[in-house]
Amino acid sequence: MKKVEAIIRGKDFDRVNRALKQVGIVPLTAYPVQGRGIQGGVPPYDMLPKMKIEVVVKDSDVKKVVDVIIRNARSGTPGDGKIFIVPVEDAIRIRTGERGNKALY
Ligand SMILES: Nc1ncnc2c1ncn2[C@@H]1O[C@H](COP(=O)(O)OP(=O)(O)OP(=O)(O)O)[C@@H](O)[C@H]1O
Ligand SMILES: [Mg+2]
Incomplete structure (x- = not known):
């Protein structure tokens, strides 16, 4: 089993969420986060809002x-x-x- 942690733009969350459901990946956890990547954020703020999705899947998925x-x-x-x-x-x-896998989906 693997946990896929994806930090994405908030505007993309609905699309990603729906697409995952469509391919049979139904259960997941999602929440808003703040963070920065290699650009270090946008001054004067060094943290930008994103959405995080966490989904635990079987290795083959x-x-x-x-x-x-x-x-x-x-x-x-x-x-x-x-x-x-x-x-x-x-x-x-x-x-x-x-x-194990039987507990996932
Ligand atoms: N190494 C890391 N550890 C933890 N969180 C990270 C890491 N890199 C990125 N993130 C998270 O992912 C979010 C989006 O990162 P982002 O897409 O800006 O990555 P990047 O490496 O700067 O790539 P890009 O050059 O495409 O912007 C960040 O705001 C932060 O929350
Ligand atoms: Mg970046």
Whole structure:
């Protein structure tokens, strides 16, 4: 399992969110964040608002998810965002006790 963490522009969130659902990636977590990339923000503020999506997926879905995010969030200009892929040791659905891939979706 991997956690795909994507920090994207707020204006792209609806599109990315809908596209993920469309390819069968339904459960996810999303929240507003503040951050900066290599440009260091825009003076006098060094933090810019973005949206963050976190979705834990089975290894075989990582490429699909990354492709969907890029396709719906890339404008080709600085600030399009970034994706981090993080190993996840286990997942547990509280209601049933299912673990691993079976607990995801
Ligand atoms: N190395 C990092 N660690 C943690 N968060 C990061 C990192 N790089 C970028 N971010 C987060 O991602 C957001 C978007 O980054 P951004 O798209 O500006 O990346 P970048 O590396 O500056 O690329 P670009 O040149 O395309 O702008 C930042 O506002 C920040 O929240
Ligand atoms: Mg940047």
